[in-house]
Amino acid sequence: MQKTTIQEMNRLTPEAFHEAKKVPLIVVLDNVRSQHNIGAVFRTADAFCLQGVWLCGICCCPPNNEIHKTALGAELTVDWRYFEHTLDAVKALQADGYTVYAIEQAHGSTMLSDLQLPQNQKTAIIMGHEVFGVQQEVVDAANGCIEIPQYGTKHSLNVSVTAGIVMYQLSNMLR
Secondary structure, three states, X not given: OOOOOHHXXXXXXXXXXXXXXXXXXXXXXXXXXXXXXXXXXXXXXXXXXXXXXXXXXXXXXXXXHHHHHHHOOHHHHOOEEEEOOHHHHHHHHHHOOOEEEEEOOOOOOEEXXXXXXXXXXXXXXXXXXXXXXXXXXHHHHOOEEEEOOOOOOOOOOOHHHHHHHHHHHXXXXXX
């Protein structure tokens, strides 16, 4: 088996990416402190051609060298916004017709493996702080919670790993 060359991958140019039809999925980062995690979310959002990334609270914003190290330029292609308060982002999304899900372990959450979304439904997911998760008041404001089933001894995954799993699954449903 021969690896695919860059030319064979036929990737979009940044200009073509901006014009491309996006998956109606926005990733909201609720006080994510690691600039590397933020960069990884941008890079994954670019890979799946998502609508955007919204940064809230203590999240660092582009331009930033540490974000760029993992985003590899995706912070320049993926649309993003900043909100001082995550609740304001949730309210703005809901007012614009988005169904908003917190990605969190919670009573009554829906397992990602059981989630069903209609194609093209405007959807947003909220990823929380690396230690504290999504703020409770933000969970309360969301339309629901999605949880990734886990079977080992650890009770959580890295936020960028979780975001990647959920972005992949939801982008396939919404595409």
